[in-house]
Amino acid sequence: MDEAEALRQQGKLIQAQRICETVLQRYPDYVGMLHTLGLVLADRGHFKQSLAPLVQAAMLNPRDWRTLTALSGVYLRLGAAETAIRTLEQAREIEPEDASIHATLGEILYATREYEAAAAAYERALSRAPELHDIHIKLAECHLHMGRAAPAAKAALAVLERDPSKMSPLDILSRVPDDLHDIDVLRRLDAARNNSTDSDEVWGARVAFTRARLLDAKGDHDRAWTNLETANAHKARLFAEEQARDAANRDTFLERLASVKPLPEPKGKPEAGHTVTLYVLGPSRSGKTTAESIVATLPGVSRGFENRLLEVAVRQTFQDAGLLSRDWIGDLPIPLEKPFQDNYARELKARAADAAIFTNTHPGHMSAAVRLAAFVPEARFMLMRRNVDDLALRIYMKNYDSGNSYAYALPAIRAYLDWYNAMIDAAMQLMPGRCAQVSYEEMVADPSCVRARAAALCGIEDGGGDLPAVPDDRGCADPYSQWMKSAG
Incomplete structure (x- = not known):
């Protein structure tokens, strides 16, 4: 077993x-080997196959928190986040101080975009094992997802202190x-290459x-653009087929939305005691996180x-309902409206x-907004717009972890933004009384307008008070106008 683990x-x-x-052929109940x-x-990525030995090991030794932690991670990879959390809770009851349990919990919560809770779990892990x-x-x-730059920098610096070349x-x-x-x-980027197993491309x-972001901040726009073209050319090749498929699906969806009848305007404020879900929607880099921090x-x-x-x-x-698993509300049959409302409320x-x-x-959620509003009367929508050139540049500068297939070619980015703005226009017509628009530019000029519109939309009083700082990124595309125009 030691040899296998090594x-x-x-x-x-x-x-x-x-x-x-x-070994297991001769000793099939050897828990350590399972x-x-x-x-x-x-580790090989065979997550379904890994379930059988881990479940059997947990069955034979239900108090082995290491096996439960590993099993939780596999559940997460298979898309069963709730089961992963429940399994991990069993491990934490047995060994509440182990750093790996809290780290795995953070990973699960991060994957489900529960960033506040994920950060708390990671903090607990690091309090026990700061060398991770x-x-x-x-x-x-x-912290970056939550718009908190200072603690994000602190966490990164903690790693650089131990390994300056990561x-x-x-x-x-x-x-x-x-x-x-x-x-x-x-200066440090080249040295970091020694620690990476990535291919050269x-x-x-x-x-x-990374260089493009840094050079842009320094005002070195020529070199920043050269790096952007290099970075995006590689990603555009990877996502070419997915981009074409996604673009066709978006066009089809917009055509179907043209036949939808407007919802009746809500009468009065949302019911007391019911939580209003306020969806702050807009394209990537349009200022949603900043707007959310103002609403907060x-x-x-x-x-x-x-x-x-x-x-x-x-x-x-x-x-x-015993149907095939789906996670888009547009696929939900009308007879399942009440069960959905119950699940949503829970x-x-x-x-x-x-x-x-x-x-x-x-x-x-932009493509789900109209159907969601029909099923959830307390849902409200704040829709974000931004200067198209500025927005296109900031998307072009972003290296996304997944999805966003449109993000690596300027013509595709502009087509996506045209679609998103058309969706906003449609939402304003189809959901009267449930939507409000805010532009990035007016949010920067007067942050209080975001709070005032959110308060009016959700039927509460705007009591005023301090507002978070709003960074001003207006006009960021101006130095790149000649290159962006030639690139489409």
Whole structure:
């Protein structure tokens, strides 16, 4: 077993698997070997196959928190986040102080976009094992998603203190203001190559995105644009087929929306005691997180960030009805409206407790808005617009972890933004009394307008008070106008 685990740690997974399977043929209830085999299969990406040995190991030794933690991680990879959390809670009852349990919980919560709770779990893990570099980076990513640059920089700097040549903290620091650190990130990027196993092409694209952000901040627009073209050319090739498919689906959806009848305007304020879900929707980089932080200064607001409660409620409704699993509300049959409402209310209560308003900034919910408004009377929508050139540039400068297939070619970005703005126009017509528009430009000029419109939309008083600082990124595309025009 020790030999198999050593091989696993060295990445020699085929040899490790052979040892495990050979031993288990003779000793099928050897818990330690079942556990190791499950880890090996998971490391190989064979998550379904890894379930059997890990479940058997947990069945034979239900108090082995290591097996329960590993099993939880596999459940997450298979899309069963709730089961992953429940399994991890069992592990935490047995061994509440283990850092890996809290780190795995953070990973689950991060995957479900529960950033506040994920950050708390990562903090608990680091309080027990501060040497976990990857957890510092994941904590920094949580803070960036929540719009908290200072703690993100702090987490990245904690990694650089231990390993000055790692790429991940350098990437984090390139996304925060310069006054939060004194690191020359550009100078350190080349040294970080020694620690990476990425191919030259993948590494080159990753570093080019980071360089472009840094050079843009320094006003070196010629070199910034050169790096942007390098970075996006690689990603555009990877996402070409997906981009074409997504564009066709968007056009089809917009055509279908043209036949939808407007919803009746709501009468009066949302019912007392019911939490209003305020969806702050707009394209990536349009200022949703900033707008959400402003709305959060209203009394009784709980921030949900890019929460997935809608998809969870939809999927649960399909599964309860014995139907194929789906997570888009547009697929939900009308007869399942009441079960969906019950599931939605339960998921909302679990996240928002007794808050008067629960915000959600998931950009993908734009295509679900009209159907959601029909099924959930308390749903409200704040729709974000931004200067198209500025928005296109900031999307073009972003290296997305997944999705956003349109983001790596300017013509595709502009087509996507045209579609999104058409969706906003349609929503304003189809959901009177449930929507309000805010532009990034007016939010920067007068942040209080966001709070005032949110308060009016949700039927509460705007009591005034301090507002968070709003960074001014207006006109960011001006230095790049000649290149953007030639690129489409």
